[in-house]
Amino acid sequence: MTIDILFIWTAFKEIIKALPITLILTILPLLAGFIIGLAVALIRIYKVKFLCRVANVYVSFFRGTPIIMHIMLIYFGFPLLIDQISKKFDLGIQSNSIPIILFVLTALSLSAGAYLSEIFRSGIISVSNGQMEAAYSVGMNSFQAMTRIVLPQAIAQSIPNFTNIFIGFLHTSSIAFIVSQKEMTGAANIVASTNLKFLESFIAAGLIYWGLTIIAEGLSFLIEKKATAYNRGGVQ
């Protein structure tokens, strides 16, 4: 077997067409997960009655099972649920008219929420309790102290962790292909099997993922440098 170097470029051009889908499958779940994660982290830190237990089970389940399983469960489970509810209340919604990508996005968002909640929790805990007390002592209420003093620092400290999750989810988005959502890995698979050039196609896909990761790391580095400038001491 020989390797067709030129075909890597051909495959590259074909695969990169699926880049928007990959980005959608990465960024939207992370944005949704950001909100879910923050809410869950606050619920667990403040030990809100009842909700706290729900949050614990949620985090435990979604971090304790593989993401591929969340996609499967939601892809096969939700249509059943939706059809049942639709029939009962006569809503006239048919599950097969719902685009697949919505199921994938839901599954990935729920997973991202669970992982991000732990990042938020560690970020919030890392801000010294003394600053919270100082905020109270100048007359802030808990909400003001959280939003003005604690969260900005918690989020700035968590930037490397967010980058980690971003990179992880960029690569995880590839498993959407198992429910026939054609993102980059899916595109690579199709190019590979139609041309019978597997190695070349996956090298091309690999290069794109690697390039995206390098860009993400670079951006993260710049943002982190700016956001945590307060913490580095030294004289200006």
Next chain:
Amino acid sequence: MIYLKDIKKSFNQQPVLKGINLKIGKGEVVTILGPSGSGKTTLLRCLNFLEKPDEGIVQVGDVQVESKKATKREILSLRRQSAMVFQHYNLFAHKTVLENVMEGLIVTKKYKKAEAKRESELLLEKVGLGDKHNYFPSQLSGGQQQRVGIARALALNPEVILFDEPTSALDPELVGEVLSVIKAIAQEGITMVIVTHEMSFAKEVSDRVLFMDRGVIVEEGSPLEIFNAPKEERTRQFLNRISRDFSVSFLEERAN
């Protein structure tokens, strides 16, 4: 002005305050002395409910709170009567020196930004940090950070400023700059409650000295009375021990 009635507080069934009654008048400077574990800091923190007393009444300014029934709103308005200077400064790490002082003005006093800025600049000038507006706390020495803490407290123009061992975390050579700032504001007639281990400072600055031990106020009086003629045995022992420590460490330094 400040009125405490029968304040009790325990941590894990271990009583720390065993019924404190106290009145402090407007403009009075009161220092609280006592061995560690005597409840001084807890008492101070009960004044702004950073520690919630188990029992008793706390009044600061015209806000009175009954500990057992305290609501969030009551606690908030009680806290807005006072300001606190912390042992470990507790400056807002992500905000510059100027923003640290402005924060309380903007959030709780609802000042406009420009107004808050002008006010804060004046205060920073007063504590000798007029040239450090845009520094972050991590870029300052301990003494400078504590002076920012004092400016942040002053900005609120509170009924009372609570000092929780303001110099205990400082290098010995930086203690002086902080104490002189506190002395200067004491002379302006602001009510202050100070927990400290600096005996000569307490002697100099306070109108009244309280000596606490094992959760009760053992003795109180003017600095002259407490330091020169303590009535209680426990006060005498404490002061003796402290002054002996002083002379021992002085001798050690000489020996070295």
